[in-house]
Amino acid sequence: MKQLPSISYLTAIYLFFYIPIIVLIAYSFNQAQYSLVWHGFSTRWYQELFSDADLWTAVWHSLFLGMCAATSAMCIGGLTAICLYRYSFFGRKLLYGLIFILILSPDIVMGISLLILFSLLQVTLGFWSLLLAHITFCIPFVVVTVYSRIISFDEYIFEAAKDLGAKDTVILTRIILPLLWPALLAGWLLSFTLSIDDVIISYFVAGPDFEILPLKIYSMVRLGVKPEINALCAVTFGLTLLLVIISQLSLRKKP
Amino acid sequence: MKQHDDGTLKYSSLGIIWLWLIVFALLPFCLVALASFASHDDAHLLSFPLTLANYAELNNSVYLRIFKQSFYIAGTCTMICLLLGYPFAYIIARIRSRYKSFLTLLIVIPFWTSSLIRTYSMITMLKPKGIISSILMWLGIIDKPLPLLFTDTSVMIGLVYNLLPFMVLPLLTNIERLDHRLVDAARDLGANRFTTFRRVILPLTMPGIISGCILVFLPAMTIFYIPDLLGGSKSILLGNLIQNQFLVAQNWPLGSAISVVFTLILAIMILIYWRTMGKKDHREFL
Numbered sequence: 242m243k244q245l246p247s248i249s250y251l252t253a254i255y256l257f258f259y260i261p262i263i264v265l266i267a268y269s270f271n272q273a274q275y276s277l278v279w280h281g282f283s284t285r286w287y288q289e290l291f292s293d294a295d296l297w298t299a300v301w302h303s304l305f306l307g308m309c310a311a312t313s314a315m316c317i318g319g320l321t322a323i324c325l326y327r328y329s330f331f332g333r334k335l336l337y338g339l340i341f342i343l344i345l346s347p348d349i350v351m352g353i354s355l356l357i358l359f360s361l362l363q364v365t366l367g368f369w370s371l372l373l374a375h376i377t378f379c380i381p382f383v384v385v386t387v388y389s390r391i392i393s394f395d396e397y398i399f400e401a402a403k404d405l406g407a408k409d410t411v412i413l414t415r416i417i418l419p420l421l422w423p424a425l426l427a428g429w430l431l432s433f434t435l436s437i438d439d440v441i442i443s444y445f446v447a448g449p450d451f452e453i454l455p456l457k458i459y460s461m462v463r464l465g466v467k468p469e470i471n472a473l474c475a476v477t478f479g480l481t482l483l484l485v486i487i488s489q490l491s492l493r494k495k496p
Numbered sequence: 497m498k499q500h501d502d503g504t505l506k507y508s509s510l511g512i513i514w515l516w517l518i519v520f521a522l523l524p525f526c527l528v529a530l531a532s533f534a535s536h537d538d539a540h541l542l543s544f545p546l547t548l549a550n551y552a553e554l555n556n557s558v559y560l561r562i563f564k565q566s567f568y569i570a571g572t573c574t575m576i577c578l579l580l581g582y583p584f585a586y587i588i589a590r591i592r593s594r595y596k597s598f599l600t601l602l603i604v605i606p607f608w609t610s611s612l613i614r615t616y617s618m619i620t621m622l623k624p625k626g627i628i629s630s631i632l633m634w635l636g637i638i639d640k641p642l643p644l645l646f647t648d649t650s651v652m653i654g655l656v657y658n659l660l661p662f663m664v665l666p667l668l669t670n671i672e673r674l675d676h677r678l679v680d681a682a683r684d685l686g687a688n689r690f691t692t693f694r695r696v697i698l699p700l701t702m703p704g705i706i707s708g709c710i711l712v713f714l715p716a717m718t719i720f721y722i723p724d725l726l727g728g729s730k731s732i733l734l735g736n737l738i739q740n741q742f743l744v745a746q747n748w749p750l751g752s753a754i755s756v757v758f759t760l761i762l763a764i765m766i767l768i769y770w771r772t773m774g775k776k777d778h779r780e781f782l
Contacts, residue, residue, distance in 0.1 A: 250583060250587065251584065251587055254580065254660075257657070259606075260627075261618055262609070262614070264617065264620055265617040317512060317513060317516060321509075321513045324509055324510055330510060332514075339522070343517075343521055345714065346525075346759070347715070347758075347762070349720065349755070351524075353528060353738065354527060357527045357528060357531055357748070358524040361527065373520060376516075410505055413505060431608075438608075438609075438612070440610075441718070441719070441720070441735075444743075445739075455612055459612060459721060462615075462616050462619075462725060463724070470616065478610075481605075482609075485608045486601070489604065
């Protein structure tokens, strides 16, 4: 009986987290347009959602952007983590500090700073500006994920490989990458999620020719509550859920 | 540390990383600092001569009030998250059950869910004919819909709802590392529950508390879409102010100056954090 207060407290907080999302998903299946009263199960809003061509364009843009950004961030971030772990070099601490600062620096400051950079370099706001911005804010998260994994490696593996005459590139492709791929995959998935969900930075560096999903949702939400948005949010939530579960599983599996 | 064979790989990867970080992180930050000294005219977004006028303009009761209000709201939000999150993280960390990884996953999911979607779900809950009002009316506690949405309260609920996972996760990591034998020892030596908490548990979990507070406090001031969607016309926070200067008022120098002041205040807070944590722990934070 001593555990009862703890359990009820946990339940209360979990309910606080999940009830709004569950209600949202439930109402995405409600027949009625305005009323909160249950008018019967319907997939009408999903049908409307799937026939909205503009929305689909935004979805494809977001997915494509997310994949490009996650892949680039995975490569650069992975290399950074490997360098931080394996080499001693001039400015190592500075690099460390810079990544730390990038994680802590507020999104809005990163957004406006990139906006100023792009406007001075006369980069047209659109796909490329978004891609560069997304890669930049994903890199530190990949570094963190990969680095926390790589420090658990047995250092003697590299020593042994070196003694046996392996070059750096061989060590990278034959030892580090096979051992590191779960962390790299997790980093990729987290970057992809971050990229797909980002509103603040994208808000500043997006252009009218390349609309992405979060900004589309934002502009729809600003106009008021509509059942299609419920459906859209439910679909997006389902996608995030899938990605989180995959990334958790890939991180947990120990080689 | 280790000798390298030819170094091509090392130097090419370091080259890419440094180039990227300098062009897309350091340079833009310097540009914001520079832009905050630029003059504002209608034809150009930024122009010469350099001036201190933007900073002088900040010393104005409207802007000062927004600064103060943002710090107040972000601070209150951080305190609420800490008070709600600490017992929560502590209970989860102490669970010895096979459901533990599932319970942890249940916190990670909201952490990664788009906060825009979670904000939107709050509108459904809070709006005049939303769930909360309807339930309270059905229970007979109130007789007309509660004006919850578009108030400062709804902004606060939205912020806490969005940021609570950012408090819980660092706390959880930290409390899990806590050696519980120390707590038992304190109890054996005659400390009561409160003294044990204050003298043993609290100091040992301080790094988690501070990281959690930073992770909540920073976004709380800048998530401009939460006040925008949940707040009334008067709930304007620093994030909204900066966004407004850049995209609506087109006054980039003033927006930059606000960002610079804001960043400096944050930097000082983070320096204090760095000092209290000690350098040995920042490796663990990463």
